[in-house]
Amino acid sequence: xxxxxxxxxxxxxxxxxxxxxxxxxxxxxxxxxxxxxxxxxxxxxxxxxxxxxxxxxxxxxxxxxxxxxxxxxxxxxxxxxxxxxxxxxxxxxxxxxxxxxxxxxxxxxxxxxxxxxxxxxxxxxxxxxxxxxxxxxxxxxxxxxxxxxxxxxxxxxxxxxxxxxxxxxxxxxxxxxxxxxxxxxxxxxxxxxxxxxxxxxxxxxxxxxxxxxxxxxxxxxxxxxxxxxxxxxxxxxxxxxxxxxxxxxxxxxxxxxxxxxxxxxxxxxxxxxxxxxxxxxxxxxxxxxxxxxxxxxxxxxxxxxxxxxxxxxxxxxxxxxxxxxxxxxxxxxxxxxxxxxxxxxxxxxxxxxxxxxxxxxxxxxxxxxxxxxxxxxxxxxxxxxxxxxxxxxxxxxxxxxxxxxxxxxxxxxxxxxxxxxxxxxxxxxxxxxxxxxxxxxxxxxxxxxxxxxxxxxxxxxxxxxx
Amino acid sequence: xxxxxxxxxxxxxxxxxxxxxxxxxxxxxxxxxxxxxxxxxxxxxxxxxxxxxxxxxxxxxxxxxxxxxxxxxxxxxxxxxxxxxxxxxxxxxxx
Numbered sequence: 259x260x261x262x263x264x265x266x267x268x269x270x271x272x273x274x275x276x277x278x279x280x281x282x283x284x285x286x287x288x289x290x291x292x293x294x295x296x297x298x299x300x301x302x303x304x305x306x307x308x309x310x311x312x313x314x315x316x317x318x319x320x321x322x323x324x325x326x327x328x329x330x331x332x333x334x335x336x337x338x339x340x341x342x343x344x345x346x347x348x349x350x351x352x353x354x355x356x357x358x359x360x361x362x363x364x365x366x367x368x369x370x371x372x373x374x375x376x377x378x379x380x381x382x383x384x385x386x387x388x389x390x391x392x393x394x395x396x397x398x399x400x401x402x403x404x405x406x407x408x409x410x411x412x413x414x415x416x417x418x419x420x421x422x423x424x425x426x427x428x429x430x431x432x433x434x435x436x437x438x439x440x441x442x443x444x445x446x447x448x449x450x451x452x453x454x455x456x457x458x459x460x461x462x463x464x465x466x467x468x469x470x471x472x473x474x475x476x477x478x479x480x481x482x483x484x485x486x487x488x489x490x491x492x493x494x495x496x497x498x499x500x501x502x503x504x505x506x507x508x509x510x511x512x513x514x515x516x517x518x519x520x521x522x523x524x525x526x527x528x529x530x531x532x533x534x535x536x537x538x539x540x541x542x543x544x545x546x547x548x549x550x551x552x553x554x555x556x557x558x559x560x561x562x563x564x565x566x567x568x569x570x571x572x573x574x575x576x577x578x579x580x581x582x583x584x585x586x587x588x589x590x591x592x593x594x595x596x597x598x599x600x601x602x603x604x605x606x607x608x609x610x611x612x613x614x615x616x617x618x619x620x621x622x623x624x625x626x627x628x629x630x631x632x633x634x635x636x637x638x639x640x641x642x643x644x645x646x647x648x649x650x651x652x653x654x655x656x657x658x659x660x661x662x663x664x665x666x667x668x669x670x671x672x673x674x675x676x677x678x679x680x681x682x683x684x685x686x687x688x689x690x691x692x693x694x695x696x697x698x699x700x701x702x703x704x705x706x707x708x709x710x711x712x713x714x715x716x717x718x719x720x721x722x723x724x
Numbered sequence: 725x726x727x728x729x730x731x732x733x734x735x736x737x738x739x740x741x742x743x744x745x746x747x748x749x750x751x752x753x754x755x756x757x758x759x760x761x762x763x764x765x766x767x768x769x770x771x772x773x774x775x776x777x778x779x780x781x782x783x784x785x786x787x788x789x790x791x792x793x794x795x796x797x798x799x800x801x802x803x804x805x806x807x808x809x810x811x812x813x814x815x816x817x818x819x
Contacts (some may be wrong), residue, residue: 263793263794263797264790264794265794266790266791266797266798266801267790267794268787281801293786294786297789297790317797321797321800322797325801325804328801329801329804332801332802332806333806336805659744660744660745663741663787687748688745689744689745689747
């Protein structure tokens with residue numbers, strides 16, 4: 259065995275195996291005790307040695323000959339930093355026609371006044387969006403219930419289309435709706451401008467209705483989904499679920515509901531501590547239960563795939579993309595530097611720009627920490643302003659205590675908004691952070707599946723990435 | 725309960741890291757005495773605490789060796805990947 263130098267890597271232990279993880283997120287599964295042998299230069303077998311060299315864990319030269327390749331791959335992993343903000347969320351109104359028990363957006367009654375965006379605000383917001391250098395722009399309409407404001411949707415899209423005649427960006431339009439009010443007018447707009455529908459389906463009727471606070475909610479959502487599919491095409495309708503306390507008891511039933519309704523995937527999404535959801539009395543218990551819920555549901559989804567039904571879990575897919583491909587993901591919650599501002603901006607009905615969806619939810623509770631400026635302000639003053647510069651000092655998990663030396667850091671992200679809202683400061687304290695606990699548990703679980711059930715799960719995981 | 729740690733074996737970084745993670749559940753007071761550090765646990769952790777403390781300390785030591793040994797190559801790697809120093813003013817570079 260030649261003399262070698264170590265390259266940066268970290269490791270986790272999982273049931274009798276060690277998993278080495280380097281700065282690129284490449285993994286190598288080895289036997290327990292291997293790390294100690296590698297570090298102390300004790301004898302290791304030839305095959306392991308070759309794998310360690312080939313996968314950038316050790317080097318036979320002080321400066322590895324492929325260092326430039328390594329650096330290029332690292333740059334690619336952080337590619338979203340050069341791309342500019344791609345996701346632009348337009349919160350059209352707080353008006354809503356449902357009464358969700360965990361509403362994170364602090365929605366108001368359907369007939370409420372003065373809680374919708376004006377056309378002037380929309381025009382300013384669209385102009386700001388085009389100041390982002392991103393070649394791909396996603397213009398996402400949220401609420402409240404944005405389908406209650408069809409004129410505003412149409413106005414915003416037409417404004418964007420007009421500007422795009424010269425800008426030539428690739429624009430994706432998304433309408434986040436509960437599907438209760440998918441009128442012909444709304445659907446015509448969607449058809450004309452190729453708008454995708456993102457709706458909420460929490461599971462079978464008894465879960466969905468309980469979560470959404472109306473007895474007919476499930477039936478309305480399903481008929482809305484079918485109506486949208488018939489009018490726009492099946493591929494234009496996606497659904498998201500939110501895991502309420504009640505949902506935690508029914509992981510398999512919720513997955514079955516998605517399969518039954520013809521979806522080929524779902525996002526097992528935890529509740530976030532904003533809006534009404536922040537009033538949950540025991541977040542620690544919820545977090546523990548959610549982790550178990552997630553594992554049960556993921557295993558069930560793997561089983562479905564083994565039995566011939568292609569069905570993807572989206573959160574796992576994001577993590578797998580980080581583990582198994584050289585590319586970055588656009589998922590805001592698992593980015594470092596953080597997804598806020600870098601990957602998403604919020605144009606709110608109140609006339610202000612916010613750092614993330616959660617930031618505007620905090621504003622409804624009177625906390626304007628992440629309000630970045632007015633919709634009428636200059637883009638540069640918002641994006642390069644004092645507030646953003648202050649947030650930027652703590653938005654990379656590479657420099658945060660408790661994160662910088664975490665073995666799964668490369669797959670995880672930083673979330674100053676969550677730290678601020680749950681712990682009272684943007685920097686955060688990892689030992690008590692539920693964001694940290696949940697992400698670490700799920701990432702480590704997915705790694706353990708690869709380490710212990712490789713032959714069984716890898717063909718399925720790879721199929722999710724295609 | 726007081727635990728004595730030999731600072732010639734375990735670096736300040738390692739001890740600090742372990743104290744950081746355990747400080748959520750325990751109140752810990754650190755006192756340096758020559759080559760040794762005394763860690764006083766004001767809430768009663770018992771033998772379970774001692775075992776957990778040294779498990780974490782030894783785990784951290786291994787990670788710390790890798791981190792220390794690869795510090796320079798990591799700096800070079802990040803500089804190659806993201807270095808764009810021409811664009812920075814002297815003031816920004818030292819900020």
